[in-house]
Amino acid sequence: MKQDMSGEIFHRLTVVADGGGARVLCACQCGGRVDVLRSNLRRGNTRSCGCLHRERAAERAAVRNLRHGMTNTRIWGIWDGVVDRTSRPGTCHYADYGARGICLHPEWLIFENFYRDVGAPPSDLHSIDRIDNNRGYEPGNVRWATAAEQARNRRSNRFVMIAGKRMCLAEAARVVGISKSTASRLLQRGEWAEVFGGVPDESVGEIDG
Numbered sequence: 377m378k379q380d381m382s383g384e385i386f387h388r389l390t391v392v393a394d395g396g397g398a399r400v401l402c403a404c405q406c407g408g409r410v411d412v413l414r415s416n417l418r419r420g421n422t423r424s425c426g427c428l429h430r431e432r433a434a435e436r437a438a439v440r441n442l443r444h445g446m447t448n449t450r451i452w453g454i455w456d457g458v459v460d461r462t463s464r465p466g467t468c469h470y471a472d473y474g475a476r477g478i479c480l481h482p483e484w485l486i487f488e489n490f491y492r493d494v495g496a497p498p499s500d501l502h503s504i505d506r507i508d509n510n511r512g513y514e515p516g517n518v519r520w521a522t523a524a525e526q527a528r529n530r531r532s533n534r535f536v537m538i539a540g541k542r543m544c545l546a547e548a549a550r551v552v553g554i555s556k557s558t559a560s561r562l563l564q565r566g567e568w569a570e571v572f573g574g575v576p577d578e579s580v581g582e583i584d585g
């Protein structure tokens with residue numbers, strides 16, 4: 377003889393009618409009614425009329441929407457631009473020399489990682505700027521800067537010519553296999569052209585966007 381479960385509560389369900397069979401009628405906290413297996417109630421397999429599952433599914437969908445919802449934000453557009461710039465052939469200026477094959481840190485191919493590390497721009501006037509133009513978009517080498525700040529950063533870079541190609545000093549040093557300080561010394565003494573040819577070029581560098 378089965379014990380009458382009437383009035384017993386299992387999570388969101390309260391047994392309202394127990395006819396002694398395999399199934400009992402339950403009222404759910406949400407107001408729903410459901411016929412469930414007595415054994416599933418006892419084991420904790422059935423805990424609601426189904427509303428619990430629906431709520432969990434809605435929560436998961438909300439989390440996904442939160443992620444996808446960022447596609448309309450400026451930060452997402454900036455990230456998309458960075459991915460585009462670094463994946464177009466020839467856009468990685470140091471890739472030409474085989475120094476490094478990538479300009480975008482692999483983790484940053486996933487927007488969430490980029491957002492986690494870089495955060496949102498402080499204002500609409502700020503765009504993404506690489507601190508060291510010889511390095512790529514990678515943790516520790518990007519910051520938010522205004523156009524004026526970026527121009528200042530570029531002017532502080534010195535450019536030289538190597539085999540007809542214009543590049544900044546650090547990059548040139550790597551290409552010819554000398555240290556940056558040696559390259560800097562050669563340039564200061566006016567010996568760069570003598571050693572490597574070409575004419576030092578002090579003009580402003582390219583714009584990142």
Ligand SMILES: [Zn+2]
Binds near residue numbers: 404405408
């Ligand atoms: Zn329910």
